[in-house]
Amino acid sequence: MPHPRVRTTKLLTRMPRMNRSLPVMDQRGFGETLRRDKWWIANIFVVTVLSSFLAYATWAALQNAFYTHGPYLSPFYSPELFGASPHAWFGPKPSWWPGFIPFSPALIILPVPALFRFTCYYYRGAYYKAFWADPPACSVGEPRKTYLGENSFPLIMQNVHRYALFFSFIFLIFLWHDAYLALWFTDANGVERFGVGVGTIVMFANVSMLSGYTLGCHSMRHLVGGLLDRLSTSPVRKLAYDCSSACNRGHMNWAWVSLFGVALTDVYIRLCAMGVLTDLRII
Numbered sequence: 001m002p003h004p005r006v007r008t009t010k011l012l013t014r015m016p017r018m019n020r021s022l023p024v025m026d027q028r029g030f031g032e033t034l035r036r037d038k039w040w041i042a043n044i045f046v047v048t049v050l051s052s053f054l055a056y057a058t059w060a061a062l063q064n065a066f067y068t069h070g071p072y073l074s075p076f077y078s079p080e081l082f083g084a085s086p087h088a089w090f091g092p093k094p095s096w097w098p099g100f101i102p103f104s105p106a107l108i109i110l111p112v113p114a115l116f117r118f119t120c121y122y123y124r125g126a127y128y129k130a131f132w133a134d135p136p137a138c139s140v141g142e143p144r145k146t147y148l149g150e151n152s153f154p155l156i157m158q159n160v161h162r163y164a165l166f167f168s169f170i171f172l173i174f175l176w177h178d179a180y181l182a183l184w185f186t187d188a189n190g191v192e193r194f195g196v197g198v199g200t201i202v203m204f205a206n207v208s209m210l211s212g213y214t215l216g217c218h219s220m221r222h223l224v225g226g227l228l229d230r231l232s233t234s235p236v237r238k239l240a241y242d243c244s245s246a247c248n249r250g251h252m253n254w255a256w257v258s259l260f261g262v263a264l265t266d267v268y269i270r271l272c273a274m275g276v277l278t279d280l281r282i283i
Contacts, residue, residue, distance in 0.1 A: 028141030030133070039137040046130035049256075053263055057114075060266055061106035066273040067266070071182045072199045074266040075206060079174040080105045109171070116168040119161035121218050122255050162219040172214055175207040185281075196283040199268060206258075206265040213254035216247025 033039070060067075060076050067074040068085040080087045082094050083105040093103045101107070117123055128134045135142035150158050182200040184192045214220065225231055225241035232238060247254060271277040 030141050030143040032141040033139055035139055043130040046126045061104055061110055064104040066270045069269050069272040071184055072269045073178050074269045075262050076266050077106045078178050081108055112167045116164040119158045122252050165217055165219045168214055179203045179207050197279045197281050199279045202265050202268050206261040209258040209261040212247050213258040215244055216251045216254055220244050
């Protein structure tokens with residue numbers, strides 16, 4: 001009886017020669033798909049929310065007013081390096097500020113957290129689909145024929161995300177310090193006393209959501225767990241890696257709730273400063 005390999009070889013030699021050029025499917029036109037679900041709803045949500053946030057953040061940053069109320073400081077303006085409020089570190093508007101640019105303390109610090117979010121791995125996938133249609137969704141035709149990826153300009157600049165993380169982590173420390181200061185209120189005699197207001201809870205909730213988003217960053221996991229062949233040999237880094245991984249599993253949720261949290265915190269402090277709302281003291 002012939003060996004099985006010999007029989008298989010003889011069988012293959014008797015088969016007709018297959019056409020080696022496989023047919024190539026025509027590329028789908030823009031928006032063309034066989035999907036039956038409402039895949040476009042997510043894109044509408046992303047465009048609406050991100051556009052609204054960018055519009056509000058730009059408006060709030062250019063106001064240079066109503067960003068502080070008592071011990072509360074808006075996260076859009078923290079840390080306040082220069083400004084007219086008691087929270088300013090180095091006094092009012094600096095002399096070197098260009099005269100053709102409206103001054104606002106927020107314009108000095110906002111580029112850092114903005115860069116961190118803009119280059120975030122999750123947000124890239126969200127706005128690549130929603131704004132650039134690259135592609136609009138899985139199995140949906142896109143408007144362009146070529147793809148250069150993130151190895152060419154301008155998308156190669158997304159690689160600064162890991163460096164933006166370092167600076168954003170520093171900003172996070174300042175925001176926790178602001179939340180701590182929100183526990184101390186000055187009474188009528190000018191004495192600081194411990195207290196808790198609604199704004200205090202709002203600020204602690206905001207920085208907690210920002211911490212979950214920042215600590216769950218993909219680059220943070222690499223920062224605390226990278227460069228080791230066996231993570232188990234470093235118990236401290238293993239613990240940090242596990243904590244970061246726990247936040248990373250809900251990174252999309254942290255990204256959105258922290259975005260809303262920052263905006264709503266600014267809204268609350270702004271309305272209190274304008275006299276529209278009264279900050280209720282719980283303690």
